[in-house]
Amino acid sequence: MRALIAAATGLALAFALAFAITLLGSTTGETSPKPLLTTVPAHP
């Protein structure tokens, strides 16, 4: 029984971490203030 509880805890933690990573990874950011270029940049 204790082995089953330990395995279930491991499984639950794995799912919790996976959900947390996907939530953290869904930030969108902002539109860059930089313009669409009409001059040749000197470097990247």
Place this chain on the structure above:
Amino acid sequence: MRHRTGLILLALAVFFAALSPLLRWYVFPSVAKIPAGQYQDMVLEAKDATLLDYGTFTERKVSKVTIVQTLKGNVEASEKIEKTAGRDIVVWDGLSYVQGPDGEMVSKIPERYIFDAHTQEPVHATGEMVDGDPIRREGLEFKWPFLTEKRDYEYFDAQARVTAPIHYKGTQDFRGVEVYYFEQTIPWTEVPFPRTMPVEGITRETVAETGTTRWYTTVRKFWVEPVTGAPVYGEEIHKEELRGGTLLGDREKVTAFAGHVKMREDYIEHTVDMVKSQRLLVLLMTSYLPWGFLGLGVLLLALALYVEARGRRPGDPESSRASAPEPVSA
């Protein structure tokens, strides 16, 4: 299992073994996406090119034509489309600015490309356009999907506003990076004149009145890093002609542009470095970590069993109890 250490090891074994497929098939598809606010520029050059002199409508040889391509993620526009689409969307506002050898503008073509942030499949929404003309884009443009396959894809040609296959032609090594080489040929096709012409007073409409038409052909080549789907290098053998009409007098056709367009060296180096670092991140999620976690899970499980087995020594009251025969009643 009775020992605390064995139970902790078992929990960790299950944790890592479960995290392995979760990372590959749940986390990776969710987090691997093009950021909505991405900004990038690219400089391409065509050396010893042929260009049309719009003053005399004759072709001339020039030392260099430069194409500056900017892609800017429009976060507000993508959030607006996401509300109805119900998935992660990227809206790229792009500009292809072509400059002659003396710095004069040859053409500038704006574009709005709307696509799924995860798959790079086009998404159709108001505002999708090339040079102000509403279009319905099919196929890829600029970037391949993550984990690109060795097969032909459909690729959108912004000049001709058509989608045509881009063929997988083999795997190559490009500056230490394994890449898939793709090639697309657009045969001679009549294309619209740009809305912004290099000479003031000449517009798409005034040219159309003369009966002169614009034709274009290109061989488009991309070297794509397959893990990220990012092109690390690109070339185009590009030709444009003006044909017929009163603008050309008694000439049947004149070359408007002809050149072998290649990425500028510093941009190649920058792109290769950037793709190498992103490739590592994708490989971590699709290969290194899932396999590592699976191995760790198996190792921890073996360790948990070993700890448990060691704990069950002969003479141990619990193990003796477990192995003692049950009384049988007839």
